[in-house]
Amino acid sequence: MEQERRRRTADDWAAAALTAIGEGGLAAVAIEPLAARLGATKGSFYWHFSNREALVGAALALWEKQFTDAYIAALAGEPDPVARLRMLFTRIMGNAGQNALAVNVLASADHRLVAPVVRRVVQRRIDYCVALFEEIGFPPAVAVQRATLGYTAYIGHEQLAARLPDLLPLHNADQLTRYIDSVLNLLLHDAPGHNAPV
Template identity: 50%
Template sequence: MAQRQQRTQQQGGKKPRLTAQDWADAALAAISEGGLAAVAVEPLATRLGTTKGSFYWHFANRDALIDAALDRWAEINTEGTIAEVEEETDPERRIRRLFAFAVRAATEDPLEVSLLATAGHPRVAEAFHRVTERRVAYVAQLFAELGFPQAEARQRGLLAYSVYLGHAQLGHAAPSVLPASEGGEFSAYLDDALGVLMRR
């Protein structure tokens, strides 16, 4: 979003041509704020400073925009996170880095919780299934790299993902029960959780 604003400033106030990704990003922001129901063409056009014509240039209908937004969510919040974590060479440190990043992000950004609230919608359900499989498989791979047998690595990956989802829900429904996302208490909390997950 910041990049789009910067483009506008660089062009002396002239409106840049919006891309399908601009629309998908705006749809994700709307979902974060108001759930799937907030994805409506006219309010998004207003948010983007454009007309409905721009929308129809890129998308046949609202469902196509929702699909693009969900693909963008998977790209940023799954593949982007995995690529960042993969910069670490040690598998145990990768797990710690992934867990710390994911838990903080889930607490700060309501997008995942907003999507969970609409998981009954067929498009969201399909995207959640695909993203969940990818995330669990990746975490299972990390546990396998630590030496756990494949079946056990898969179980631990699933348990780790369940812990993440529970933390995300609590972070928005009852944040006071969780340690602050910065400082020693949060680090100790992560160490305890990961200690249980990695115990042999």
């Protein structure tokens, strides 16, 4: 038992639960299948978590850390807000469809455990984009509109990439780059001091 506790950490369980959500939604977070996946026992699970809800909470915290905190931190070193916006869209749209995690989490947004996390994450992401558009030079009200449009474009892209990838005409890196260029040109239309295409 002591050896297993050292071998399987709470983070291991949270990561396995997050993978399960990506594969099958919230319902896929079940202790026995996760234990089998980890090569662990149910006792290992109960060493770290009091119940399934605690595991779901840990998985969602990991989702927030990996797909919001880490993304924002990765952009922090770029001083140009337009370049940061391009980096952000390139990363999120380039990864779309590789894993249904974002789609499955959002699909569970009305679940009592998921709802507060999703609301916090979405608000933080939109706030981050609003700040980018304001830094580019848009007035606050316009920055909110552009950030909301950009975020909903991302959500729609993610949904199609995960559920109906054959409907997205983005089959190679050049097509994806041109698509991102077109999205950014729309979002940056009439940006102060920004006349040329991105």
